[in-house]
Amino acid sequence: xxxxxxxxxxxxxxxxxxxxxxxxxxxxxxxxxxxxxxxxxxxxxxxxxxxxxxxxxxxxxxxxxxxxxxxxxxxxxxxxxxxxxxxxxxxxxxxxxxxxxxxxxxxxxxxxxxxxxxxxxxxxxxxxxxxxxxxxxxxxxxxxxxx
Numbered sequence: 001x002x003x004x005x006x007x008x009x010x011x012x013x014x015x016x017x018x019x020x021x022x023x024x025x026x027x028x029x030x031x032x033x034x035x036x037x038x039x040x041x042x043x044x045x046x047x048x049x050x051x052x053x054x055x056x057x058x059x060x061x062x063x064x065x066x067x068x069x070x071x072x073x074x075x076x077x078x079x080x081x082x083x084x085x086x087x088x089x090x091x092x093x094x095x096x097x098x099x100x101x102x103x104x105x106x107x108x109x110x111x112x113x114x115x116x117x118x119x120x121x122x123x124x125x126x127x128x129x130x131x132x133x134x135x136x137x138x139x140x141x142x143x144x145x146x147x
Contacts, residue, residue: 004113006130009106010138014145016103020078020095022145023105024049029144035136050074054082060129088112105141107134 012019022029027047034041039057046052052072059065068089070082080093089111098104109130 002113002115003110004126005108005110006127006134007106007108008131008134008138009104010135010142011098012103012105012138012142012145013101014103014142015101016078016095016097019103019105019141019145020080022141023093023095024072024074024080026052026054026072030054033137033140033144035133035140037133037136044069046072049080058133060126060133084111105138107138109134 022033024030025048027043031041034056037059039059040055042055044053044055050073053069054072055067055069057065057067066084066089067086069085070091071085073081073083075081078095082091082093084090089109091107091109094106094108096104113126
């Protein structure tokens, strides 16, 4: 099983603290950031960063829906890690200052891919598709925090 990784980033015209706080606000702002690929969003524990347990379904393609139950940790300042209890998927959000009133947001997702021919297609196409989904999340994040 090969590890599959999808990474995307964006410079947001808002300070890092505001951007991070918006991402960490699972009980409020986070649901507004999610594009149509996400459904059945529900905070089950916590709601603000570390200690949050959040559920959603991620429809990566017309045929592929992933049921996610994510535990949120904050291992370092400016970093949120979402570990899926239902799979090997781990998504790390990193927010760092990027000059006066700006921040750099990087989202990286890794998981153990399938083997064989299916795994080849997963490694080839899944990162691009997931990057497009997270580009939409980052665009919504920018719209939310650049007000």
